[in-house]
Amino acid sequence: MAASNQASGYGIALGAYLLWGLAPLFWKQVGSIPSADLTALRAVQTLVILLVFLAVVRQQSPRALVADRQSLRAHLLPGALLGLNWLVYVYAMATERVVEASLGYFINPLLSVVLGMVFFGERLNPVRWFAIGVAFVGVVVLAVEAGSLPWISLVLATTFAAYGVAKKRSPRGPIEGLAIEMLWIAPIAIVFLLWLALSGSFTLGEQNSPWFSWLIGAATAVPLLLFARAAQVIPLWAIGLMQYIAPTIQFLLGVVLFKETASPTRWAGFAIIWLGLFVFATNNFQSRVSSQRKVRQPRAA
Numbered sequence: 001m002a003a004s005n006q007a008s009g010y011g012i013a014l015g016a017y018l019l020w021g022l023a024p025l026f027w028k029q030v031g032s033i034p035s036a037d038l039t040a041l042r043a044v045q046t047l048v049i050l051l052v053f054l055a056v057v058r059q060q061s062p063r064a065l066v067a068d069r070q071s072l073r074a075h076l077l078p079g080a081l082l083g084l085n086w087l088v089y090v091y092a093m094a095t096e097r098v099v100e101a102s103l104g105y106f107i108n109p110l111l112s113v114v115l116g117m118v119f120f121g122e123r124l125n126p127v128r129w130f131a132i133g134v135a136f137v138g139v140v141v142l143a144v145e146a147g148s149l150p151w152i153s154l155v156l157a158t159t160f161a162a163y164g165v166a167k168k169r170s171p172r173g174p175i176e177g178l179a180i181e182m183l184w185i186a187p188i189a190i191v192f193l194l195w196l197a198l199s200g201s202f203t204l205g206e207q208n209s210p211w212f213s214w215l216i217g218a219a220t221a222v223p224l225l226l227f228a229r230a231a232q233v234i235p236l237w238a239i240g241l242m243q244y245i246a247p248t249i250q251f252l253l254g255v256v257l258f259k260e261t262a263s264p265t266r267w268a269g270f271a272i273i274w275l276g277l278f279v280f281a282t283n284n285f286q287s288r289v290s291s292q293r294k295v296r297q298p299r300a301a
Contacts, residue, residue, distance in 0.1 A: 005233045013230035013242050019223040021249025024258075026219050035090040037202060038216065040189035042086065045217025046224075047182035050175060058175075065180055071172050072180060078166035079184035085159040092152050099146050104156030105247045106139045106273070109240035111161035116236025119165055124237060125287075131280035132237075135244065138272030145265040164239055167231040174228035178221070241280050244273050 030038065054060040066072070092101035113132055116122040124132070143153075170177045196202035231239060248270060254260040 009230050009233035010238065010242075012226050013234060013239060014245070016223045016226035016230060017242055017245040018249070019219075019226070020246035022253070023219065023223075023246075024250055024253050026215070028258075030216060033203070036192070037196060039086050039090045040192045040196075041216050042220045043083075043182060043185045043189040044193065045214060046221045047179065047186040049217045049221050050179040050182060054175065054179060060176075065176065065183065068172075068180075071176070072183075074169070074171055075166075075177055075180040076184055078163050078170070078177075079181035081159045081163040081166060082181055083185045083188075085156060085163065088152060088155045088159070092156075097152055100152040101156060102247055102250065103139075103142055103146050104153035105160070106142055106244065107153060107157035108160050109243040110136055110139065111157055112164055112240030112243065113237045115161055115165050116240065120168070120236065122235050122237050125283070127283040128237070128280055131241070131276045131283065134276035134279060135241065135273050136276075138269045138274075138276065141269035141272060142266060145263060145269060161240075164227075164231050164236060167228050168236065170228070170232070174225050174232070178224055178228055238284075241277060244277055248274065 033041070051062050054065075055062070089101055092098065110132065113122075113124075117124075167174075167177065172180065193202065251262070251266075251270060255262045
């Protein structure tokens, strides 16, 4: 794998996690839409945006995606994983179990590292093992502070880590792959939205105009596309550690902007996790500098 591809992959992954981290700023604006309705809208709008992009920019018809039976089969599992992840997350929000949901996204990176070693033979040097161990301690601190390790955390962590593995094995590009996944999810969402409309239960919320509500699809599709591209070009252990960026930003937004309370234990857990990230980033930078120096050294006569 070319070093330039990996370098761009790290930047793309950073963009995805920054967008996910800042996502509460947007989702707060559409918070009056019921959770189940919002999930269905995300799937349908994401599919529409992707199909329009493929038709206009790539000159590719939706029929070409449906006709590719191999890709349809290959993206059934990631589509199911993504749909299950969304459903459980919505359930957690609806039942006010936000802490359990956020804990799941702190466990998820550790699973990504393990799955990278199991499925792709990725290896870590001792310093990176130490960084992961430090991050694991931080996760344990957050789990103890939450009081339990419930099923919501485990399902969210497992489904998204497995989704990363599936995306790494995808035979299609990130845009086509995500569009095919939405082809599996969107029909169920459309049936649900039709049922809501026929029963008179569908609402966009009092303060949300229709045009603004269409941003739901864009807010969903863009970071997923960036993640899908990054998963294809950088190791899963790197994706796993970088995933801590998003929930950390969300935590800081909650405390600083939304004035939510945070215990000293939770602050300690975040500090430990970021220490692990700092160790990893420092080692990764040193490794890259060392590799570049070896390449630039003149050969002996």
